[in-house]
Amino acid sequence: MIKFLIKGLIRDKSRSRLPIIVVTIGVALTVLMHAYITGFMGDTVEMNAKFTNGHVKVMTSAYAENMSQLPNDLALLEAGKHLEELRRRYPDFEWTARIQFGGLVDVPDSIGETRSQGPAIGIGVDLLSANTGEPERLNLKKSLVKGNLPVRPGEILLSDAFATKLQVVPGDRITLIGSTMNGSMAMHNFVVSGTVSFGIELLDRGTLVADVEDVRLALDMPDAAGELLGYSAGGFYDDDHTLAMADDFNASYKDSDDAYAPVMKGLSQQGNMGMYVQMSKVWSAYISLVFVFAMSLVLWNAGLLGGLRRYGEIGIRLAMGEEKGHVYRTMIYESVFIGLAGSLTGTALGLFFAWLIQTYGIDISGMMKGASVMMPTTIRARITPMDFYLGFIPGLISTVTGTMLSGIGIYKRQTAMLFKELEA
Amino acid sequence: MEINTMITIRNLEKRFPVGKDEFIALRDINLVFGAGEFAGLIGPSGSGKTTLLNILGSLDVPSSGEAVVLGYSIGNLNAKQAAKLRKEKLGFIFQSYNLLAVHTVFENVEFPLLLLNIPKDERNRMVMDALEWVGLTGKVRSKPPQLSGGECQRVAIARAMVKKPSLVLADEPTANLDAANSHHILKTMETLNRELKTTFIFATHDDKVISYLRRKIFLLDGRVDKDEVISAR
Numbered sequence: 001m002i003k004f005l006i007k008g009l010i011r012d013k014s015r016s017r018l019p020i021i022v023v024t025i026g027v028a029l030t031v032l033m034h035a036y037i038t039g040f041m042g043d044t045v046e047m048n049a050k051f052t053n054g055h056v057k058v059m060t061s062a063y064a065e066n067m068s069q070l071p072n073d074l075a076l077l078e079a080g081k082h083l084e085e086l087r088r089r090y091p092d093f094e095w096t097a098r099i100q101f102g103g104l105v106d107v108p109d110s111i112g113e114t115r116s117q118g119p120a121i122g123i124g125v126d127l128l129s130a131n132t133g134e135p136e137r138l139n140l141k142k143s144l145v146k147g148n149l150p151v152r153p154g155e156i157l158l159s160d161a162f163a164t165k166l167q168v169v170p171g172d173r174i175t176l177i178g179s180t181m182n183g184s185m186a187m188h189n190f191v192v193s194g195t196v197s198f199g200i201e202l203l204d205r206g207t208l209v210a211d212v213e214d215v216r217l218a219l220d221m222p223d224a225a226g227e228l229l230g231y232s233a234g235g236f237y238d239d240d241h242t243l244a245m246a247d248d249f250n251a252s253y254k255d256s257d258d259a260y261a262p263v264m265k266g267l268s269q270q271g272n273m274g275m276y277v278q279m280s281k282v283w284s285a286y287i288s289l290v291f292v293f294a295m296s297l298v299l300w301n302a303g304l305l306g307g308l309r310r311y312g313e314i315g316i317r318l319a320m321g322e323e324k325g326h327v328y329r330t331m332i333y334e335s336v337f338i339g340l341a342g343s344l345t346g347t348a349l350g351l352f353f354a355w356l357i358q359t360y361g362i363d364i365s366g367m368m369k370g371a372s373v374m375m376p377t378t379i380r381a382r383i384t385p386m387d388f389y390l391g392f393i394p395g396l397i398s399t400v401t402g403t404m405l406s407g408i409g410i411y412k413r414q415t416a417m418l419f420k421e422l423e424a
Numbered sequence: 425m426e427i428n429t430m431i432t433i434r435n436l437e438k439r440f441p442v443g444k445d446e447f448i449a450l451r452d453i454n455l456v457f458g459a460g461e462f463a464g465l466i467g468p469s470g471s472g473k474t475t476l477l478n479i480l481g482s483l484d485v486p487s488s489g490e491a492v493v494l495g496y497s498i499g500n501l502n503a504k505q506a507a508k509l510r511k512e513k514l515g516f517i518f519q520s521y522n523l524l525a526v527h528t529v530f531e532n533v534e535f536p537l538l539l540l541n542i543p544k545d546e547r548n549r550m551v552m553d554a555l556e557w558v559g560l561t562g563k564v565r566s567k568p569p570q571l572s573g574g575e576c577q578r579v580a581i582a583r584a585m586v587k588k589p590s591l592v593l594a595d596e597p598t599a600n601l602d603a604a605n606s607h608h609i610l611k612t613m614e615t616l617n618r619e620l621k622t623t624f625i626f627a628t629h630d631d632k633v634i635s636y637l638r639r640k641i642f643l644l645d646g647r648v649d650k651d652e653v654i655s656a657r
Contacts, residue, residue: 001538004531011526316522319483320536321511323504 005330009337015306016338022302023342023399024349026295027391031350032357032381034288034390039358039382041280045237045267047200048276050137051123052100053267054229056093056242058086058249062259063226068271070100072181072219072226074260079225082262090245092233094133097225099124099215103178103186105158105208107166116166122176122208124215128153137231140196140209146170147194150211156190157209163195165206170194176208180220188218199378228262236382239277242266288390295394303335303402307409328407335403336396343395350391357381430591430623431457431480436489438475438646449475450646453489457625459590462617464626466634467643473627474595476643480625481514481593482506494590511539515584515622517594521576523568523583529555530564533582540587554586558612574605578612585616591623598630610636 009016049055059067063074076082079097086095101122109115126132127140127150135141140149145160147170156176158168168174172192180186190210197204216222232238249264268274310331317327361378436453439446450472457463465473478484479491482498483506491498494513501509510516515536523532533554537547555561558578568576577597584592594613598606614636617624626633634640642650 004527004535004538007531008524008526312522313524316524317535318507319481319510319516319518319522320539321507321509321514322539323507 009334019302019306019338020342023299023339023395024346026299027343027346027395028350030292030295030394031347031387031391032353033291035354035381035383035387036357037284037287038384039380041284042382043380045277045280048273049237049267053270053273055232055237056230056246056264056266057270058228058262058264060260061263064263064265070102072101073183075181075221075224075226076262077224079223079228082228086228093230094233095228095230096126096134097212098229099212099226101178101219103176106175106177107168118166118206120206120208122210124210124212127211143196143198145195145197150193153211153214154191155193157194157196158192159204159207160195160197161204162206168192176218178219181224182220186219237267239268292393296398299394299398300402303399304406307331307403307406331403331407332400335400339396339399343392346395347391351383351387354381354383358383428458429456430459430494432492434490436486436491439487448646453648457623459623460621461623461639462637463639463641464628464634464637465641465643466628468629471643472646473643477593477595477627481516482509513590515589515592517580517584517592517597519596519599521580523576523579525568529560529566529579532579533586536583536587550586554582557585557616558582573601574608577601577609581612588620589622594624594626596628598633606632
């Protein structure tokens with residue numbers, strides 16, 4: 001009997017191949033859409049984490065209160081000692097010192113007169129120490145447009161658009177004019193080693209990237225750092241985990257009334273990033289839910305129609321003496337098979353396309369011109385564990401539910417009408 | 425006579441609700457069918473012949489009175505028992521063949537035997553026997569869409585006969601066939617009736633079928649109008 005049913009299932013393309021194709025497409029779209037939304041939302045969060053916020057950030061309490069003003073006069077002293085302690089307490093995070101600063105870039109001509117000038121924001125990052133992960137984290141190598149990365153003290157990177165505006169090429173000297181940690185005027189010369197384009201409109205307008213030791217020297221901040229950033233070893237931001245870690249760290253200093261005592265803040269506790277993280281979670285869940293629901297309806301109907309289409313065949317089987325319960329069960333088994341086959345194929349297909357988008361990305365730089373938020377110009381999907389089972393909700397559950405509902409017709413069906421129906 | 429009685433119908437009545445009223449499809453039916461009969465329920469549309477066939481086939485139950493088929497009182501059977509009766513003792517032939525299109529001729533005829541869990545070797549032999557009765561051994565691997573209407577109905581007859589049921593119920597079996605095919609089908613069924621002693625009951629208003637019947641039960645407005653036995657055939 002089972003062989004008979006399997007033969008029927010395989011030979012009747014509209015009962016096997018077509019439903020499997022429909023389920024496969026539905027599941028693949030669900031998986032792909034979820035990975036895409038997760039990646040899109042997560043990319044923006046990660047981008048902010050890499051350039052400014054870290055997954056967690058340690059700074060002085062006073063600095064934290066005025067964080068948006070980048071108050072380096074409130075920077076953390078003995079940064080090296082703090083970094084060591086953080087590495088010891090939280091070894092599953094990578095820790096690094098950063099100094100964010102603002103200033104004016106002056107480009108002198110051959111006789112030292114100002115040739116061009118422009119305001120800039122700068123980041124002091126660890127570029128030169130052994131085993132530093134910063135150039136990779138900021139994707140500096142791939143972002144390089146001209147020249148090369150700094151390899152010795154005194155070298156600096158400029159965003160390519162800014163360099164073009166200032167008419168600067170690698171090898172030129174520039175002067176950074178800013179203020180020291182103590183509030184006095186700072187002037188420091190750098191050699192431009194190269195230009196970079198991050199693909200982030202906000203950064204590409206006017207950014208400097210220099211080694212943190214050079215920035216310390218320029219701004220008179222020996223062993224100080226505005227911020228100590230922590231990045232989870234897995235590379236992805238986990239809000240719950242980082243907030244718990246911040247609570248743990250801050251508990252050590254809860255009784256301190258020192259304005260310069262360190263404080264740790266998770267990414268979602270910094271500025272409006274909390275709102276963005278929440279929004280990205282909610283929207284990601286909402287969009288995925290709507291899509292899963294829509295796909296569920298489609299596949300539910302496919303299951304329903306598949307059952308109704310077989311009304312005649314089921315009528316014959318009932319007339320031949322097959323019990324209703326047996327007919328119903330075989331229909332369910334078939335839909336489980338179709339749902340499983342379609343869900344497995346669809347999940348594999350969806351993951352494949354998601355992997356392609358995760359690896360190669362979709363370039364949206366054309367749409368990002370003039371953007372004032374830090375968003376990536378390449379959208380990438382992000383495959384999460386959920387993508388491995390999410391598709392089974394519409395693929396398996398909805399297909400089987402649709403069949404179960406249409407199968408109820410078997411129980412409700414009056415056998416007395418069989419002759420009449422089968423004559424139709 | 426009692427030993428050969430297959431069906432006993434006593435004071436049978438069948439009513440259907442129509443809005444707040446009731447439509448009486450069958451009333452005061454009293455009939456007895458013996459083994460090996462080749463009988464027909466004849467009448468115009470709405471005369472109640474299909475309703476009576478449904479009751480005899482355990483597809484419906486009487487509203488009152490009694491129909492005893494092969495010792496089973498139809499009104500007292502639950503769905504499972506009715507399905508068992510159909511599976512083991514009854515064969516059905518439909519006007520539009522109702523073959524399973526994706527299955528071969530062999531598999532269509534084999535299906536009732538699968539429900540009965542008959543072993544493979546015996547099943548194969550029974551299917552081939554049935555196909556031989558209807559002259560279709562050469563079409564074993566063909567599928568219904570590849571067959572003519574007459575051939576399809578012969579497959580349906582083989583399917584109904586393969587388990588050698590005691591009773592075959594045929595509802596307008598020639599309605600979709602031309603005259604030549606109708607006669608071919610009817611001769612096949614007549615031969616099977618003679619050789620296997622299977623009882624055939626038809627619901628029909630086709631003269632070609634009527635001409636083959638050995639018993640003609642005329643129904644009019646849900647009542648038996650006339651019950652003729654032709655012994656000469």
